[in-house]
Amino acid sequence: xxxxxxxxxxxxxxxxxxxxxxxxxxxxxxxxxxxxxxxxxxxxxxxxxxxxxxxxxxxxxxxxxxxxxxxxxxxxxxxxxxxxxxxxxxxxxxxxxxxxxxxxxxxxxxxxxxxxxxxxxxxxxxxxxxxxxxxxxxxxxxxxxxxxxxxxxxxxxxxxxxxxxxxxxxxxxxxxxxxxxxxxxxxxxxxxxxxxxxxxxxxxxxxxxxxxxxxxxxxxxxxxxxxxxxxxxxxxxxxxxxxxxxxxxxxxxxxxxxxxxxxxxxxxxxxxxxxxxxxxxxxxxxxxxxxxxxxxxxxxxxxxxx
Amino acid sequence: xxxxxxxxxxxxxxxxxxxxxxxxxxxxxxxxxxxxxxxxxxxxxxxxxxxxxxxxxxxxxxxxxxxxxxxxxxxxxxxxxxxxxxxxxxxxxxxxxxxxxxxxxxxxxxxxxxxxxxxxxxxxxxxxxxxxxxxxxxxxxxxxxxxxxxxxxxxxxxxxxxxxxxxxxxxxxxxxxxxxxxxxxxxxxxxxxxxxxxxxxxxxxxxxxxxxxxxxxxxxxxxxxxxxxxxxxxxxxxxxxxxxxxxxxxxxxxxxxxxxxxxxxxxxxxxxxxxxxxxxxxxxxxxxxxxxxxxxxxxxxxxxxx
Amino acid sequence: xxxxxxxxxxxxxxxxxxxxxxxxxxxxxxxxxxxxxxxxxxxxxxxxxxxxxxxxxxxxxxxxxxxxxxxxxxxxxxxxxxxxxxxxxxxxxxxxxxxxxxxxxxxxxxxxxxxxxxxxxxxxxxxxxxxxxxxxxxxxxxxxxxxxxxxxxxxxxxxxxxxxxxxxxxxxxxxxxxxxxxxxxxxxxxxxxxxxxxxxxxxxxxxxxxxxxxxxxxxxxxxxxxxxxxxxxxxxxxxxxxxxxxxxxxxxxxxxxxxxxxxxxxxxxxxxxxxxxxxxxxxxxxxxxxxxxxxxxxxxxxxxxx
Numbered sequence: 001x002x003x004x005x006x007x008x009x010x011x012x013x014x015x016x017x018x019x020x021x022x023x024x025x026x027x028x029x030x031x032x033x034x035x036x037x038x039x040x041x042x043x044x045x046x047x048x049x050x051x052x053x054x055x056x057x058x059x060x061x062x063x064x065x066x067x068x069x070x071x072x073x074x075x076x077x078x079x080x081x082x083x084x085x086x087x088x089x090x091x092x093x094x095x096x097x098x099x100x101x102x103x104x105x106x107x108x109x110x111x112x113x114x115x116x117x118x119x120x121x122x123x124x125x126x127x128x129x130x131x132x133x134x135x136x137x138x139x140x141x142x143x144x145x146x147x148x149x150x151x152x153x154x155x156x157x158x159x160x161x162x163x164x165x166x167x168x169x170x171x172x173x174x175x176x177x178x179x180x181x182x183x184x185x186x187x188x189x190x191x192x193x194x195x196x197x198x199x200x201x202x203x204x205x206x207x208x209x210x211x212x213x214x215x216x217x218x219x220x221x222x223x224x225x226x227x228x229x230x231x232x233x234x235x236x237x238x239x240x241x242x243x244x245x246x247x248x249x250x251x252x253x254x255x256x257x258x259x260x261x262x263x264x265x266x267x268x269x270x271x272x273x274x275x276x277x278x279x280x281x282x283x284x285x286x287x288x289x290x291x292x293x294x295x296x297x298x299x300x301x302x303x304x305x306x
Numbered sequence: 307x308x309x310x311x312x313x314x315x316x317x318x319x320x321x322x323x324x325x326x327x328x329x330x331x332x333x334x335x336x337x338x339x340x341x342x343x344x345x346x347x348x349x350x351x352x353x354x355x356x357x358x359x360x361x362x363x364x365x366x367x368x369x370x371x372x373x374x375x376x377x378x379x380x381x382x383x384x385x386x387x388x389x390x391x392x393x394x395x396x397x398x399x400x401x402x403x404x405x406x407x408x409x410x411x412x413x414x415x416x417x418x419x420x421x422x423x424x425x426x427x428x429x430x431x432x433x434x435x436x437x438x439x440x441x442x443x444x445x446x447x448x449x450x451x452x453x454x455x456x457x458x459x460x461x462x463x464x465x466x467x468x469x470x471x472x473x474x475x476x477x478x479x480x481x482x483x484x485x486x487x488x489x490x491x492x493x494x495x496x497x498x499x500x501x502x503x504x505x506x507x508x509x510x511x512x513x514x515x516x517x518x519x520x521x522x523x524x525x526x527x528x529x530x531x532x533x534x535x536x537x538x539x540x541x542x543x544x545x546x547x548x549x550x551x552x553x554x555x556x557x558x559x560x561x562x563x564x565x566x567x568x569x570x571x572x573x574x575x576x577x578x579x580x581x582x583x584x585x586x587x588x589x590x591x592x593x594x595x596x597x598x599x600x601x602x603x604x605x606x607x608x609x610x611x612x
Numbered sequence: 613x614x615x616x617x618x619x620x621x622x623x624x625x626x627x628x629x630x631x632x633x634x635x636x637x638x639x640x641x642x643x644x645x646x647x648x649x650x651x652x653x654x655x656x657x658x659x660x661x662x663x664x665x666x667x668x669x670x671x672x673x674x675x676x677x678x679x680x681x682x683x684x685x686x687x688x689x690x691x692x693x694x695x696x697x698x699x700x701x702x703x704x705x706x707x708x709x710x711x712x713x714x715x716x717x718x719x720x721x722x723x724x725x726x727x728x729x730x731x732x733x734x735x736x737x738x739x740x741x742x743x744x745x746x747x748x749x750x751x752x753x754x755x756x757x758x759x760x761x762x763x764x765x766x767x768x769x770x771x772x773x774x775x776x777x778x779x780x781x782x783x784x785x786x787x788x789x790x791x792x793x794x795x796x797x798x799x800x801x802x803x804x805x806x807x808x809x810x811x812x813x814x815x816x817x818x819x820x821x822x823x824x825x826x827x828x829x830x831x832x833x834x835x836x837x838x839x840x841x842x843x844x845x846x847x848x849x850x851x852x853x854x855x856x857x858x859x860x861x862x863x864x865x866x867x868x869x870x871x872x873x874x875x876x877x878x879x880x881x882x883x884x885x886x887x888x889x890x891x892x893x894x895x896x897x898x899x900x901x902x903x904x905x906x907x908x909x910x911x912x913x914x915x916x917x918x
Contacts, residue, residue, distance in 0.1 A: 346648075347645070375676040377676070395879060399666060402897060403669045403670060
């Protein structure tokens with residue numbers, strides 16, 4: 001069991017709880033059959049107030065592979081929202097039908113509100129530009145599984161560091177482990193926000209900001225690429241000017257260490273050339289698979305099923 | 307087994323069948339595990355020609371908790387309807403894949419038509435302003451479970467009594483039980499239709515029409531609140547003028563009996579203040595839970611699974 | 613197991629494999645319980661980039677009746693497609709969650725592309741006007757089950773033979789069996805394309821083109837009716853002028869042999885009068901049922917589950 005009944009923010013989890021989740025995920029990966037009936041009498045509801053096929057599939061597959069069942073909606077049109085119901089009421093009603101709720105919402109804080117009224121566990125599956133804690137769990141399980149540890153790492157984060165909530169949360173969480181160093185690689189316009197740097201400084205975490213990937217790629221254990229999301233830009237012009245600045249291709253990874261791993265939260269557009277996919281350092285599809293397993297572990301923990 | 311193969315209108319069910327359904331629902335609530343594999347080889351199809359998340363979730367959760375499976379659509383866009391297929395053909399085809407069909411349709415009578423062509427049981431999950439029999443079953447199971455009986459009750463129905471099919475069906479069905487009295491509380495513009503009063507008169511059922519909730523709340527065993535649905539109004543102006551007339555708040559329930567229960571079909575907008583939620587008389591979320599159990603019982607009966 | 617890992621085109625299957633699939637389908641029909649847990653630990657993903665309720669339901673019911681599980685989307689709005697992801701990436705990611713993928717896509721060739729990148733089997737559930745191989749499997753299983761064989765048949769194909777991919781694929785596949793003769797019944801404007809006739813000629817398959825159904829209906833073992841699809845027409849005027857040309861009614865089937873069977877891929881609009889439904893020769897709803905069973909057999913084969 002976890003201390004908290006809900007997962008709204010990665011910081012809801014202690015380091016010990018994080019390790020427990022990753023250990024459980026490894027047990028599930030090693031013996032999936034042993035877990036395939038564990039949640040047989042449980043229903044998970046996916047309330048997706050904005051579409052996110054990948055995240056929804058990952059949660060649904062996770063629950064189904066635990067023997068559990070699924071109800072849900074994948075976009076707001078088909079929900080009661082149009083009748084003006086509050087998040088609190090929807091949550092309480094869905095809690096009459098389901099044993100655990102996964103919520104994706106365009107408004108920051110919506111899953112938090114839901115958790116305040118809910119009798120069943122709420123998992124935040126992304127709330128606007130705010131939090132997406134299971135993506136961070138995915139990233140961490142991937143790193144731990146391939147690199148063997150979550151400490152003593154040199155992590156490069158490349159691309160849109162200004163709007164990318166994924167990267168902020170990853171940096172924040174990896175900062176809780178020992179002796180990690182960050183390389184923040186972005187155009188000037190998309191540099192990491194001051195508040196993230198403030199936290200790094202406060203905790204004496206080493207980091208460096210650079211503009212060119214080529215200057216640091218040789219030093220990295222992990223290269224975390226991010227998508228330049230059209231929807232986060234204020235105008236089309238800026239998007240077009242900047243979107244191609246940080247494309248990873250065969251040429252760029254020639255200088256990368258052999259043991260470096262390349263991660264990406266997906267979907268990608270063109271920020272990683274498809275020719276890179278066949279390189280053994282490309283781990284972003286494995287990452288998607290780890291995402292399902294870490295969600296299985298999280299569901300088990302929140303339901304207290306093991 | 308029920309006499310009828312379908313549930314289109316609550317009047318399809320005899321009083322004895324109603325009692326059997328409620329008894330079965332109580333058995334399921336007492337021993338859910340005993341029923342959790344009962345419909346293992348059965349598929350329920352949800353054909354929602356208009357969205358109704360709550361009703362759909364309730365049916366789906368009901369079937370899943372019986373060990374059954376689900377297929378369906380939640381809005382007409384994603385269905386074959388656009389290709390001009392008739393209800394009869396859709397029903398016959400879906401009956402090739404599924405063992406029981408739940409249909410929600412904006413047109414009155416559509417589920418009735420479906421039932422005339424279907425080889426598998428059809429449940430009406432709401433057809434326009436017409437019938438919504440499983441809502442009535444939900445209301446009755448809630449009353450029976452909390453008050454212990456469906457007779458000898460003083461029932462107040464408050465709000466939009468003109469367009470609220472839920473209330474019409476509830477009154478009609480509770481009239482079949484002995485010695486119930488109705489308090490019809492509404493603004494003049496939204497009074498209960500003549501045909502409902504006609505039936506009450508014909509059957510010598512006692513009722514009274516009032517404009518002020520305060521005048522009768524002290525007498526009630528049950529207060530059934532209804533939503534003022536924007537979509538039922540002919541113009542926005544009337545809606546705005548009337549929508550706040552019948553809001554239940556802490557002040558108003560001060561005069562209510564201690565054992566009175568407050569029901570609402572949900573979703574609510576603001577016709578019950580959220581401060582009322584913590585009052586022990588507020589039973590509308592329990593009602594949602596009873597809704598799932600009564601649907602479980604209904605599915606079992608219609609499939610002849612027990 | 614099948615030679616190919618995917619089903620993109622009916623020609624991916626050898627005659628022997630076709631027979632094996634039909635044999636397995638017959639076994640499933642005879643003993644459904646024996647197969648009801650066979651795919652218990654497997655997940656099927658339905659990626660429907662255009663809606664097709666009937667086909668989706670058929671696949672989902674097939675997987676559920678094998679004890680398997682389902683994830684998916686039923687229209688592109690609710691998918692990640694809007695974020696500009698390639699088919700290849702979507703396929704690879706979904707393959708991290710699911711064990712088999714069913715894809716419907718408005719673009720010809722999309723499922724083929726998916727199969728080139730996928731680690732899990734891909735089934736083409738229709739790609740534009742191109743292929744819809746499981747419809748052909750459905751048609752063949754129906755014919756084999758009712759007529760006892762797939763050879764020595766006189767097959768009339770009636771209606772829109774120009775745009776109807778279903779008919780093209782059916783003719784092509786039935787041509788691989790011995791001694792079949794085709795009657796191609798259509799208005800001049802909607803005659804079968806030259807390339808199909810070219811194949812028939814090349815393989816010395818007997819066929820005749822006629823304009824009037826009445827002239828040949830007396831000779832047929834099978835009458836395959838097709839819908840005049842509004843969406844395949846270039847202009848509304850042509851559609852209106854031609855859509856009623858080939859309507860099957862009680863009058864027309866008076867001259868048909870007693871043992872002739874009437875098939876239709878459904879949905880129908882008005883090309884078969886509903887009065888025909890009660891005629892014992894009408895087999896189009898049975899056909900829908902065979903469609904589910906043949907998909908069960910195909911899934912079992914592609915998963916190597918038996």
